Amino acid sequence: MAIDWFPLWLSLRVAVLSTAMAVAIGIAIAYALANRSFRGRDVLDAAVSLPLVLPPTVLGYYLLVVIGRASPFGRLYEAIFGSPLVFSWQAAVVAALIHSTPLLIKSARAAFEMVDHGYERAARNLGASEWRVFWRVTMPLARRAIVAACTLAFARSLGDFGVTIMIAGNIPGRTQTVAVAIYDAVEGGNGALARTLVLVISGLALAILTIANRVAASRRGGMPA
Numbered sequence: 001m002a003i004d005w006f007p008l009w010l011s012l013r014v015a016v017l018s019t020a021m022a023v024a025i026g027i028a029i030a031y032a033l034a035n036r037s038f039r040g041r042d043v044l045d046a047a048v049s050l051p052l053v054l055p056p057t058v059l060g061y062y063l064l065v066v067i068g069r070a071s072p073f074g075r076l077y078e079a080i081f082g083s084p085l086v087f088s089w090q091a092a093v094v095a096a097l098i099h100s101t102p103l104l105i106k107s108a109r110a111a112f113e114m115v116d117h118g119y120e121r122a123a124r125n126l127g128a129s130e131w132r133v134f135w136r137v138t139m140p141l142a143r144r145a146i147v148a149a150c151t152l153a154f155a156r157s158l159g160d161f162g163v164t165i166m167i168a169g170n171i172p173g174r175t176q177t178v179a180v181a182i183y184d185a186v187e188g189g190n191g192a193l194a195r196t197l198v199l200v201i202s203g204l205a206l207a208i209l210t211i212a213n214r215v216a217a218s219r220r221g222g223m224p225a
Contacts, residue, residue, distance in 0.1 A: 003193065003196055004172075004181075006172075006173055006176070007176050007177055007178040007180070007181035007197070008178050008197070008200060008201070010089060010092070010175075010176065010177055010178075011158050011177045011178040011179070011201075012158070013089075014089065014092045014093050014096050014157065014177060015096060015154050015155075015157035015158045016154070017093045018093050018094075018096035018097040018099075018100055018153075018157045019100065019104075019150060019153050019154040019157055021093070021097050021101075022097055022100050022101040022104045022150075022153050022157075023104065023150055023153075025101060026101050026104040026105045026108060026153075027104075027108055027146070029044070029048065029105050030104070030105045030106075030108035030109040030111075030112060031108075031109075031112055031134070031138075032044075033045055033048070033105070033109050034109045034112035034113045035112060048101075048102050048105050048106070049102060049106075050102075051098055051099065051101075051102045052102050052103070052106075055162070056160075056161070056162020056163045056166070057162055057166065059098055059162070059163050060095070060162060060163045060165075060166025060167055061166070063094065063095070063098065063163065063166070063167045064086065064166065064167055067085050067086060067091070067094065067167070068086055069084045069086065073085075074086065086167050086168070086169075087167070087168060087169040087171065087175060088168065088174070088175060089168065089174060089175050091164075091167045091168040091169075091175070092160075092164050092167075092168040092175055092177055094167065095160050095163035095164040095166075095167055095168060096156075096157035096158075096160050096164070097157075098163055099156055099157060099160040099163055100153040100154070100156040100157045100160075101153070103149070103152055103153055103156055104149050104150065104152070104153040107145065107148070107149030107152060108142075108145070108146055108149050110145070111142040111145030111146055111149065112138065112142055114142070114145070115138055115141045115142050116141070119137050119141065120133050120137050120138060123136070123137045144215050147215050148212045148213075148215040151208055151209075151211055151212040151215065152208075152209075152212050154208060155205050155208040155209060155212070158178070158179075158201065158204065158205065158208075159179055159201070159205070160177070160179060161177075161179040161180060161183065164177055164179065164180060165180055165183075170183075170184060172184075178197055178200075178201050179201075181193075181197055182194050182197045182198055182201075185197065
């Protein structure tokens with residue numbers, strides 16, 4: 001039986017793009033939560049955690065309201081790009097972003113909080129700007145944990161189902177990610193395809209998590225098992 005590998009390639013593309021966006025957004029938020037005191041900090045922290053506890057259908061509904069064709073953002077996107085955002089592969093990127101960013105922020109925040117702030121104070125006393133302190137001191141000290149967090153975010157992006165199917169749909173050859181394809185195969189009684197995709201995605205996730213564990217072990221100075 002010929003296997004259609006499009007869902008796997010789409011999932012990988014979605015995971016790469018969503019992880020890149022999550023890094024750009026999440027590192028800044030994680031650093032602010034770990035090192036800054038500001039009004040609304042607790043609310044921001046709670047908002048970051050919200051996608052981790054809300055049902056995927058609730059998140060999908062919120063996204064349909066925010067980016068749907070009737071919303072201001074949806075109309076602006078369609079006016080610029082000529083097609084709606086919902087039920088496109090780009091919507092799958094948004095779904096994966098919402099799914100993975102909270103995990104990255106939580107892990108990155110923990111990494112920033114574990115940095116020895118004495119090094120940062122020493123750099124400031126020597127005249128380094130905050131920007132230079134961040135890139136030359138804080139990030140190098142936290143980089144292994146940050147890399148591990150990015151790896152976990154990538155793995156999480158691969159497996160989103162609930163939010164993806166609500167805002168991107170299940171269109172073979174267009175928006176069907178591997179998680180949705182597995183569901184579709186099971187519903188259609190195609191056990192061979194479902195088993196193949198399950199084994200492939202499980203092996204890929206296992207490899208990614210092994211890399212993340214090795215990076216974390218290296219950061220602690222331990223030896224990976």
